[in-house]
Amino acid sequence: MGLTKTEIFTNEQNQLATLLKAMAHPARIAILEQIISANACICGDLVEELGLAQATISQHLKELKNAGIIQGTIEGVTVCYCINPKTWKLLEDQFGVFLSSYKGEANCC
Amino acid sequence: MGLTKTEIFTNEQNQLATLLKAMAHPARIAILEQIISANACICGDLVEELGLAQATISQHLKELKNAGIIQGTIEGVTVCYCINPKTWKLLEDQFGVFLSSYKGEANCC
DNA sequence: AACATACATCGTAATATTGCAATATAAAGA
DNA sequence: TCTTTATATTGCAATATTACGATGTATGTT
Numbered sequence: 001m002g003l004t005k006t007e008i009f010t011n012e013q014n015q016l017a018t019l020l021k022a023m024a025h026p027a028r029i030a031i032l033e034q035i036i037s038a039n040a041c042i043c044g045d046l047v048e049e050l051g052l053a054q055a056t057i058s059q060h061l062k063e064l065k066n067a068g069i070i071q072g073t074i075e076g077v078t079v080c081y082c083i084n085p086k087t088w089k090l091l092e093d094q095f096g097v098f099l100s101s102y103k104g105e106a107n108c109c
Numbered sequence: 110m111g112l113t114k115t116e117i118f119t120n121e122q123n124q125l126a127t128l129l130k131a132m133a134h135p136a137r138i139a140i141l142e143q144i145i146s147a148n149a150c151i152c153g154d155l156v157e158e159l160g161l162a163q164a165t166i167s168q169h170l171k172e173l174k175n176a177g178i179i180q181g182t183i184e185g186v187t188v189c190y191c192i193n194p195k196t197w198k199l200l201e202d203q204f205g206v207f208l209s210s211y212k213g214e215a216n217c218c
Numbered sequence: 219a220a221c222a223t224a225c226a227t228c229g230t231a232a233t234a235t236t237g238c239a240a241t242a243t244a245a246a247g248a
Numbered sequence: 249t250c251t252t253t254a255t256a257t258t259g260c261a262a263t264a265t266t267a268c269g270a271t272g273t274a275t276g277t278t
Contacts, residue, residue, distance in 0.1 A: 003263060004236065008160045009135035013142075017135040024130035025266085026118035029207070033122075036211045044224060051117045053268050058226055060266095077224050077275050085213045092208050098138070099201050102145045104194045112233060113266065134236085153254060165237050167256055172235095186245050186254050 016098065019091050022067035027052060028060050032083070035070065041080035125207065128200050131176035136161060137169050141192070144179065150189035 006014050023029060030050055034042060046061075047054045061081060064070045068087040073080045115123050132138060139159055143151060155170075156163045170190060173179045177196040181188045 004135065005161070006135060009139055013135040013138045017133050017138055020129050021133035024126050024133045026113065026115060026122040026126040027266090029122045029126055030118055033207075033210070039214065052114070054225075055227085055269075056267050059268095062226080063265095074225095074274085077222095079225065083211050083213075088208070088211055088213070095204070095208075098142075099197070099204075101142070102192050102197055104192075104197070105148065136236090162238050163255075164239075164257085168237080171256080183245090183255095186252095188255060 012094065016094050019067055019069070019087070020095070022063055022069055025060070027056070028064055031057070031060055031064065032069070035081055035083060041073075041082040043078045043080060121203065125200075125203050128176060128178070128196070129204070131172055131178055134169070136165070137173055140166070140169055140173065141178070144190055144192060150182075150191040152187045152189060 009017075023032070027050060031046055034046055034049055038045075044054070047057050050057065052060075061070070061072070065072060065081075068084055069091075070081050071084045118126075132141070136159060140155055143155055143158055147154070153163070155166050159166065161169075170179070170181070174181060174190075177193055178200075179190050180193045181190045183189075
């Protein structure tokens with residue numbers, strides 16, 4: 001096994017899980033924080049900022065791109081990464097609905 | 110390798126990643142949705158609701174419990190699971206800050 | 219053209235995750 | 249006590265993730 005049974009779950013459940021999974025790594029959170037705080041799109045600066053090898057950073061960027069969370073544009077020799085506003089909003093909405101569905105009502109246990 | 114280099118990142122980055130990771134699976138999202146919608150705490154009902162083996166559900170519950178997202182109390186033969194309000198709030202806060210740090214400003218790429 | 223720079227991809231090793239059958243444990247009832 | 253019921257744990261197979269060195273691929277520079 002070792003293979004998630006996606007067919008059992010709803011599209012929304014699978015989609016949310018995929019987005020969360022893409023973010024569920026400290027390196028990828030750090031990368032996103034950098035991209036956001038730099039406001040402009042950084043690129044190989046990430047390799048210096050975080051203490052990871054270039055290949056590793058590139059792989060994390062690929063995962064974020066695959067999930068649609070960031071987008072990259074080639075700018076000469078460098079590649080410019082930035083947040084994909086559409087997916088970001090989707091995540092805010094989907095996860096927001098999910099989180100706020102719990103009202104913290106009278107604890108039963 | 111295959112081992113996350115947690116020592117490179119901040120506590121907050123690691124903590125958020127851990128919480129997101131615990132939720133980043135459709136089965137665990139489904140479990141949480143059930144627990145929330147049932148309002149009261151359900152238990153083995155999950156095995157019937159979702160189409161997964163009892164051992165698998167139990168394992169997912171364990172992961173959610175380890176992450177502090179849910180808590181379980183023994184009630185006779187059954188175990189009563191519910192959301193841990195503290196962790197839920199922590200996640201809402203931490204992830205909320207993170208998500209809202211991106212203002213969707215002028216796209217650069 | 220030859221080279222440097224910036225990324226991406228490949229290949230690989232170490233480890234983690236997912237899922238389940240089988241088995242263990244613990245509480246309630248006969 | 250013996251059995252049933254509900255859940256946890258163990259052990260295992262299949263697959264995924266993380267990380268990195270080595271190498272490939274563009275693009276710009278001399």
